[in-house]
Amino acid sequence: MSGSTRRINLLPPERAEKRRARQITTTIVAAGLALVVLLGLVYGAEVVRLQSQKHALETQNTTNAALQGEVAQLSQFQQLETQLQQRTQLLANPTQDEVRWSVVLADISLVILSDAWLTNLTASENVGAAQAAPGTVGTTVLGSVQLTGITFSHLDVAKWLTRLAGVDAFTNAYLSLSSKSTIGPQQVVDFNSSVQLSDQALRHNQSGAGRQP
Numbered sequence: 001m002s003g004s005t006r007r008i009n010l011l012p013p014e015r016a017e018k019r020r021a022r023q024i025t026t027t028i029v030a031a032g033l034a035l036v037v038l039l040g041l042v043y044g045a046e047v048v049r050l051q052s053q054k055h056a057l058e059t060q061n062t063t064n065a066a067l068q069g070e071v072a073q074l075s076q077f078q079q080l081e082t083q084l085q086q087r088t089q090l091l092a093n094p095t096q097d098e099v100r101w102s103v104v105l106a107d108i109s110l111v112i113l114s115d116a117w118l119t120n121l122t123a124s125e126n127v128g129a130a131q132a133a134p135g136t137v138g139t140t141v142l143g144s145v146q147l148t149g150i151t152f153s154h155l156d157v158a159k160w161l162t163r164l165a166g167v168d169a170f171t172n173a174y175l176s177l178s179s180k181s182t183i184g185p186q187q188v189v190d191f192n193s194s195v196q197l198s199d200q201a202l203r204h205n206q207s208g209a210g211r212q213p
Contacts, residue, residue, distance in 0.1 A: 113160055120146070125142060148190075151189050
């Protein structure tokens, strides 16, 4: 006789099929439970992350609110600065196109001859002439100055007229009279002259022309 044995299954095949079905069912249930546990872990992680983001958002909102409060406080200073700039410009605009008569008179005093005397000075200004032709330096006629005086010779009158023509703020120097006369025993020459004011006489066209008179 041979030493090997042969196992014979005497159980009905239905029981084997039921055993395999139970094994499959157990495996499916275990896999389902594992999947549920995994989904639970993922859900928990997402909840934790969402709470963290909510906390970060609340913190940022608090920071933004504090910054907005600071900006609102600083905006008051910005408004004050804007008002100051507007008022400064408002003060500057009316004066930048004005004729500086003090400078005009100073120019006349600088060019008058030492042996000549003015007996009359009449000045007039063309209102609005400064805005008539902006940017045309030296061509806009702002007004005129009539100068009447006395000197000792026609040559002195010619020198006077030449000096007037050399002033930047003056244009069209003109002589309407140069005649001899006497003052007691002294022979003199009476003269009438005039000049027109160019836009070089305006405050903003003169160097160092701030709010000085």
